[in-house]
């Protein structure tokens with residue numbers, strides 16, 4: 001009998017695992033289950049749709065025929081509610097049971113709601129799915145005043161959507177700057193100025209303490225942590241993710257703010273793998289457990305998982321997950337890129353080159369582990385090479401911070 005593989009989640013991690021399994025096991029039964037009503041789309045691009053700058057079509061990656069052609073059974077609108085790990089069965093909300101030989105959990109996260117009064121009111125948006133983007137776009141086209149909460153990579157997308165849709169918005173941040181764990185005041189100032197230029201006013205030491213609504217339950221104002229009242233008929237909240245693991249609660253799959261996996265995406269439970277945003281994976285570069293929320297990393301984890309799921313001898317035949325992630329922002333006149341783990345590290349160096357060019361590098365035990373580039377992304381591949389090579393370069397930061405440098409200028413063996 002052919003082996004059966006069930007994948008929960010049709011995001012980029014689940015989908016790339018399905019593709020890998022099909023390529024390597026032409027006879028296998030492959031089922032992909034998703035609670036969304038549509039097949040894989042480009043989550044990175046839904047912000048451009050919400051801005052009103054892209055139509056729906058180019059955002060889709062796979063239509064249903066892609067699965068048919070590969071004989072992959074795609075089950076849309078199907079929520080997984082439980083897994084019997086010993087019995088190798090997945091339970092769905094409609095009472096169906098799917099038996100598996102190998103299971104992949106690639107369910108990502110769901111945006112966290114602010115734990116404050118009226119945070120579930122109409123007009124308050126969280127942003128993860130294409131469906132969210134449709135609601136945001138529809139509402140944003142009619143909204144006048146906005147408030148954004150969450151000074152990170154997703155919050156700034158919501159701010160950029162307000163700008164593109166001519167919403168007069170305040171961007172409420174808890175600290176004294178945007179993405180304060182990765183950027184210094186100098187770097188953040190470039191972002192604040194760029195936001196202001198687009199009509200988005202950053203408000204510091206604030207956040208949201210509650211929302212006011214009208215008689216219909218629609219948000220009308222945001223009360224900042226500073227006590228100020230901001231008129232806002234459109235609110236965007238992006239304060240983090242809750243990982244989608246409820247259906248594993250009664251199992252012995254190890255969880256620790258995500259699902260713990262090794263470098264081959266194996267959980268400790270027999271025949272259960274996990275990939276994508278949801279994992280606490282083993283980072284073979286830093287030799288530590290790590291977590292990452294980015295498209296490229298999720299895709300690569302899906303592909304490693306798919307390979308490991310079909311392999312007879314995983315250690316001998318599968319390349320372990322070894323990846324330097326990056327995440328770019330394209331809302332401004334200048335490019336922005338973060339790579340590796342810019343919020344970690346025990347030593348940081350930075351330099352400002354011009355009004356829109358800045359760089360910060362993070363080191364750990366003398367090795368480069370991540371950074372942020374604003375304005376000039378040219379050195380990114382060299383930095384990534386140094387990270388992958390685990391090069392001891394912290395004492396050569398004068399070279400690393402030159403506007404342009406060659407790897408040959410460094411005293412390293414790669």
Ligand SMILES: Cc1cc2nc3c(=O)[nH]c(=O)nc-3n(C[C@H](O)[C@H](O)[C@H](O)COP(=O)(O)OP(=O)(O)OC[C@H]3O[C@@H](n4cnc5c(N)ncnc54)[C@H](O)[C@@H]3O)c2cc1C
Nearest residue numbers: 009011012013034035043080107108276277293294295298
């Ligand atoms: C607006 C936005 C902008 C982004 N921009 C960037 C960017 O510029 N660069 C970058 O690198 N990354 C970006 N990201 C992050 C990137 O999209 C994610 O890291 C990546 O999509 C994670 O993929 P995944 O497959 O792990 O999870 P997901 O894409 O979250 O997929 C998980 C799927 O599982 C489904 N699911 C969950 N629970 C169940 C269940 N119980 N039963 C059935 N199905 C379930 C979910 O509905 C979802 O479809 C962005 C994300 C968003 C939301």
